[in-house]
Amino acid sequence: MAKVELIGLKKYFGHVKAVDGIDLEIKDGEFLALLGPSGSGKTTLMRLFAGLESPTEGSILIDGKNVNDAPPRERGIAMVFQSYALYPHKSVFKNISFPLKVEGLNKEDIKKKVEWAAGLLHIGHLLERMPSQISGGEKQRVAIARALVRRPKVLLMDEPLSNLDAKVRHMAREELKLFQRDIGVTTIYVTHDQAEAMGLGDRIAVMNAGRISQIGAPDEIYNEPSDTFVAGFVGIPPMNFIEKDNVILGFRPETFLPAELINPPISPFSKGGLRGILKGGMGGLDIMKFKFRIERVENLGSYRLVYGTIGENKIISNLSARLVLKEGEEHEFCVRLNDIRYFDKNNGVRIKK
Ligand SMILES: Nc1ncnc2c1ncn2[C@@H]1O[C@H](COP(=O)(O)OP(=O)(O)OP(=O)(O)O)[C@@H](O)[C@H]1O
Ligand SMILES: [Mg+2]
Known part of the structure; x- marks a missing residue:
């Protein structure tokens, strides 16, 4: 668990201002939904957090410590992508345990941790199967279990449910919220689905063209939009x-x-x-x-x-x-x-x- 701060964060790709000056504080254990249209800079912001991109300007602080130069593995951040990116030739158990194996943990500890993460996501019965033998919703749970198995301080999710059909998606949303509360991991959840943002977020940050237009509780964003962009983007x-x-x-x-x-x-x-x-x-x-x-x-x-x-x-x-x-x-x-x-x-x- 951790507090995260972004200070004057910018990421330019040539003349494209993907992230254009973001100041943001995310509280320990908070679930922040990052909502914005396509191309507004959501994924770039996540990649900056995770250390997959380095900022053009500004800083990222985790628990008060500047991690700008820390390599991804040392940040205590785990990321779940829209494409689950499971290893197709590894069993569910081996997919989830992979980050632990890389760390060099012993078999006994690996087993315990995988069982903990699998239990949390209700996939204990799937551990011996291959990714091709499980459904889309189950794959998504495996990907989340793999992200959680190292007990990250911060969990980043970039549209993790967008490949699921509406009904599974709704159920997955409920479960996500429950386990996030349970383990209290600070979570940043990217979506361009405003119902998901409203339902999941303790707060919502609405992004537009590389900046945050408004940040607040779902009710506040919905009832007291700060500008016509937010008012016109939120609500169906x-x-x-x-x-x-x-x-x-x-x-x-x-x-x-x-x-x-x-x-x-x-x-x-x-x-x-x-x-x-x-x-x-x-x-x-x-x-x-x-x-x-x-x-x-x-x-x-x-x-x-x-x-x-x-x-x-x-x-x-x-x-x-x-x-x-x-x-x-x-x-x-x-x-x-x-x-x-x-x-x-x-x-x-x-x-x-
Ligand atoms: N590696 C890159 N090189 C050049 N431009 C990039 C690169 N990555 C992203 N961009 C540009 O930066 C802007 C923000 O992209 P980003 O992927 O962060 O948007 P997004 O909010 O995640 O969109 P979506 O909802 O479609 O996933 C876009 O204009 C995109 O074309
Ligand atoms: Mg994206």
Whole structure:
């Protein structure tokens, strides 16, 4: 277990600024999800950590010690790649034990450690098989067991689940989180799948063009995005945007609802009813109304995505209610003011209102 710090870290490949000035502190035992689009520098950052690349500028500290010049094996870092990179002609046992053998451990110790790692990943029954005789999900566990067997201080994972089908992937995600908590290894997990980042990360760092746009707890990233890049990258579907004068209004699809849902008819129980409360702005329940032209309704089982426009802006609503919304018609929709985020139109940076 270890604390990791990056200070002014840069990696340029010629004129390509793969990593362009990153300052980051990862706490001991933390699970940090590194989220960003293709080419944003995630893998390069992992390779810098692991010592597979050397920085153009800046430092990497593990438990306060600068490891810039330390060779990969001495950093106490293990890495799991997207391609599991198992040795095809070695059994699962031999794959997992390989790093220990290189270290020159005796047979008895090797056996104990392999059994510990295999137990953790629930692959104890596969030890005698060859990689060609196990499933993709099992291969991925073998790769993780191999990474853990030396008890690394830091575990780096670069899209380790992206080769798995959706269901296995979801299960693997749950297990990953459990064993990471169990052994408390500081983990940096690269993904461009935001659901994975939200579900796994204690914190999420969102990368864009070699820099970190925002770092924070999943809720914070989702609800309080620092700019239009983060707001537009996180969320499926992402935040809706409407340009108004010099400001961009942003709101999440699930906060954009038909007026009849957000502004129910007058309650028989109180004078003025809910409508009165809404108008009075109690508890931030003020609303902004829009004419929403509905273009397409996509039924996804437990919810529906309603695609349409407000003026020139393409907008999506995520609805669980079964209202009749006809394609081609205009409908009154609204958003609570509380759910609207404002961004500067020139640079996309969040404006606090
Ligand atoms: N060895 C290299 N030489 C030159 N350019 C490189 C090298 N490695 C990476 N790059 C460039 O650096 C940028 C960041 O690449 P990187 O692989 O870190 O992105 P990534 O975020 O991992 O993307 P993905 O999600 O597609 O894996 C890209 O523009 C890439 O082309
Ligand atoms: Mg990558």
